[in-house]
Amino acid sequence: MNTKITYLIIRLGVGASMFGHGLVRLPKLHAFSEWMLKSFEKAMLPEMMVLPFSYVLPIAEFAFGIFLILGFLTRISAIAASVLMILLIFGTTLIENWGALTPQFLHLGFFAYLIQHIDKNRFSIDYSLKK
Template sequence: MNTTSYLLLRLAIGASMFGHGLVRIPKLQSFSTWLAGTFEKSILPRELVTPFSYALPFAEFLVGFLLLIGLYTEKSLIAGGIVMLLLIFGTTLIENWEALPSQLIHIVLFALLLQFLSSNGWSLDTYLSLK
């Protein structure tokens, strides 16, 4: 993969994660209430869902921001993949099959970017020699 293709994919997944977090943080309470409500009839206890619902927007925002600027790219991709795995697990528990394709696409992009990390030439990692 060439550096320009890598940059475009990194920016795309970074923008998606950043945007998800950015719009949820200002309405954190209502987002948490909504998410907890969607899991009321699942096997997950509210004591797990509620803290996750408060942490998720910040995780999305941070992963997205770091990917946009290309800082700690490998760790950010792994963290993003973990977030997606958790979301996929939750999505299947509530049988929200419509959300699953988007989450699977995200995790494929995280894995693809990890596979071709050596193509991450346009990044702060490269500039600061953090690779």
């Protein structure tokens, strides 16, 4: 039972983090996009790649956060959030923002845990739908 509770705690924690990141950015989506473009202006990524990502990122964070909090499509959400985090890690290295790497790697580790131990996802919508 403890591993199922541990799974719930990690799922809720990382879900709340993703949800919160998206939630605070959505109302100021344009300003967030401008900030991101400014952050990447000296990076080797062209603006035509950064611009769409800057608008998709908060929406994806918000959606994955809600899904993880609810335990709905948990495995798919954790995999998609992992891909998103890997993209963020890559971008972070391009702008040499070394301080942001640690939290990004922590998120990635939590997503990997959720994927690896999906069988412990007892307190979730996914589990309720399987019954």
